[in-house]
Amino acid sequence: MKYGIALFPNKEIQDEANSYRKRYDSHYSLIPPHITVKDPFRMTEKEMKDLIPEMKKLANNMKPFTISIHKVSSFQPLSNTIYLKVEPVEELMELHEKLHSGKFPTLQGNPFIPHITIGQNLKDDEFSDVYSSCRMKSFKLEDRIDRFQLLYQLENGSWTVYETFVFGEEKL
């Protein structure tokens, strides 16, 4: 099975992200707006279940923290993905780091740039139009993060939440 770990920001931020995603994100219908903290990885169900206590421990060692979004950015020239830039606060970087060390699969590609994708798989022309208008906008979005979610992927490419891990609230 293919698993991933993500944060879902609050409804205000998700609604804002969806107002762009609806038009510009080919993955709009596959998953709600999210911040990926561990890229999709393959595990057996048994391996996943063995990792659950690790995720609970990790969650119990985290304290809620605030994320902020002020602007739109893009991964170009690496890719044409457009995203809400999530300021890289220490706690978020730490969560990502911990999810890639110890008993967690460490496979890691690009450096971690916290973001909420709002556009992807656009044609070059469309990308230029959309990005040049989006990058001028400024946002004052904040959220208090107190949990992360383990998801798995269905055959149609969509994601289902398997379990939520709330900081300081998990039974070991």
Next chain:
Amino acid sequence: MKYGIALFPNKEIQDEANSYRKRYDSHYSLIPPHITVKDPFRMTEKEMKDLIPEMKKLANNMKPFTISIHKVSSFQPLSNTIYLKVEPVEELMELHEKLHSGKFPTLQGNPFIPHITIGQNLKDDEFSDVYSSCRMKSFKLEDRIDRFQLLYQLENGSWTVYETFVFGEEKL
């Protein structure tokens, strides 16, 4: 905010359901295949947070149970919804009952008929065609249910998981 409580069956069942939903369910992209155990209801975030301990208690008092799916059925003439019929085992009925008593909002419309919707909002002709072919099929699908999920609805109508409650595993 609008909340709902649902069970997500295993990937095999979700994939099976999606093979129909893709063509016949207008809500295909709004939520993964699910069994609703509490219909959408409105609450403030404060009220929701006050209910979390109740959901944890409820989850801790449940034991994992098995659900079975053998056939397709429909709510006609009440509605044209087509669904995978989930056999109404005692534990599932009890979970539904508990989510509508005590401190939980009791508002309840129709009697509880456990199901996974695979078609809805079809035109009469299409409904007849689809249902007459689906109702002949038989299934041998089973899943062990050990959790339920609290979801909230975004402005675009889609649902995001807020929290998972695992039977016997919640910290009070």
